[in-house]
Amino acid sequence: MFRLERLEEAMRGRLGRECLYVPSCRLGLYLALRHWCRPGGRVLMSPVNDDVILFVVLAAGLRPVQAPLSPFDGTIDVDSVEPEVWRGLAGVLTANLYGNPDPAPRLRARCDELGIPLIEDAAHAIGGEVDGRPVGSVGAAASFSMSKHVGAGAGGILAFDADPALREELARARDALLEPARLAADLAHAARPFAEAAVRGPVRRRAARAASRLLGPGERDGIRMPLRAAELAAAAVPAPDLATHHSWVRVDMHDYRLAPGPLRARRIARGFGRLDEVLRAHREGTALLRDTEWAAPGASAGPVRPLFRVPLLVDDRDAAVAALARHGIVTGYLYDPPLDDYAGPGFTDLSTRPGPARHFARHALPVDPLRAPEAIAVLRRAGVRPAAAPVTGHQGAVPGAGGGGG
Structure with a gap:
């Protein structure tokens, strides 16, 4: 569609590389993993990430390998990846969690030495930079x-x-996976902003529940979706196969491979047209949050990035979430426990240094920078304390850090 062709053109200008529209980031990652990584290979990835991404890797017929992380910002700790982990990898997948960029140039150099691709998950990091380069311009895709x-x-x-x-090959692969556009889905998508506003606003509980139903089905009782290990093991037999993993990959976004109708395309184009304004606002909020007492060490150094969420490190994350919720500030994008604790050795290679990831997952409070002044005021009134610095022991384990993390 014309508007989406303009979107591709605009992203080409930002990144200096070819761009292809996909219905969702997760479908784009699936296409990239299928094209650049051999089935049956092992892919290094972040254990502090959405569980959907774990299932995308499994659907692509690949074995996830959980990387060691920085306990302060959740980025991949390149220097702590063991030599035996590097051996036999079929690729590396960054997360750029909350917009904090993984060290993509260093990862790309290591990948080039090994002859494997670097794939960048830039869902949280549009407009971000790493070593002076746009996030998303370093990897193979x-x-x-x-x-x-x-x-x-x-x-x-x-x-x-x-x-x-x-481009033609990837476009054909994308089109083979698309579901045809549906008028009902297009209308529901057009109505979504009004439902979201109703949920955020001071409406009655019944109206909020009705609006939530309009937004889509809820499939999580907690932070992580149910693993359903026996079914997942059976789904892996024919992999690579997106269809057998569909019930996991679709969670929180059932239309992740739906071809866009005109209303959906119009909303995407309209939102993208405001991107620079939004990025400026995210930078302003990030600047406020990174100067608070809960900011990670060194967070205030260097340029201000337009983070999607700013991960403050707090002592009691759940109490901080509850304090914000009482003032209408919803905390999303929590990824606790880490994926190796969640999925176990049946579905992933465990991290050799799990402690830092557990510490970060348990203490990170991702705050929307667009609500920075309100959030700071609420947290200070509630007496929220900063998290203690992690104390690492054998293999990077943090004493007292369990798999559940709260």
Whole structure:
């Protein structure tokens, strides 16, 4: 569609590489993993990430390998990846969690030495930079979300080095996975902003529940979705196969591979047109939050990034979440416990240094920078304390850190 062609063109200008529209970041990652990584291979990834991404890797017929992380910002700790972990990898998948960029240039250099691809998950990091380069311009491919900073509730971009033949191949692979556009879905998507506003506003409980139903089905009782281990093991037998993993990959976004109708395309284009304004607002809020007593060590150094969420490190994360909720500030994008504790050795290679990831997952409070002044005031009134610095022991384990993390 015309508007989406303009979106591709605009992203080409930002990244300096070819861009292909996809209905969601997760579908873009699936396409990238299928194209660049051999089935049956092992892929290094962050254990503090959405469980959907774990299932995307499994659907692509790949074995996740959980990387050691920084306990302060959740980025991949390249220097702590053991030599035996590097051996045999089929690829590396960054997370750029909350917009904090993983060290993509260093990872790319290591990947080039090994002859394997670096894939960038840039869902949280549109507009971000690493070592002076845009996030999403370093790896063999990168997948972006239009549901985060853009606020479109759908859509994504798969970016890769310019090659007309490759673009045609990826477009065919995308089109083979698309579900046809549906008028009812298009109308529901157009109504979504009004439902979201109703949920945020001071409406009656019954109206809020009705609006929530309009937003889509809720499939999580807690932070992580139910693993359903026996079914997941059976689904893995024919992998790579998106269809057998569909019930896991679709969670929180049932239309993740739906072709866009005109109303959906219009909303995506309209949201993207405001992106620079939104990025400025995210930078302003990030600047406020990174100067608070809960900010990670060193967070105030360097340029201010337009973080999607700012991970403050608090002593009692759940109490802080409750304090914010009492003032109408909803905390989402929690990823606790880490994926290796959640999925276990049946579905992933465990991290060799799990402690830092557990510490970060348990103490990170992702705050929307657009609500920074309110959030800071609430947390200070509630007496929220900063998290203690992690004390690492054998293999990076943090004493007292369990798999559940609260």
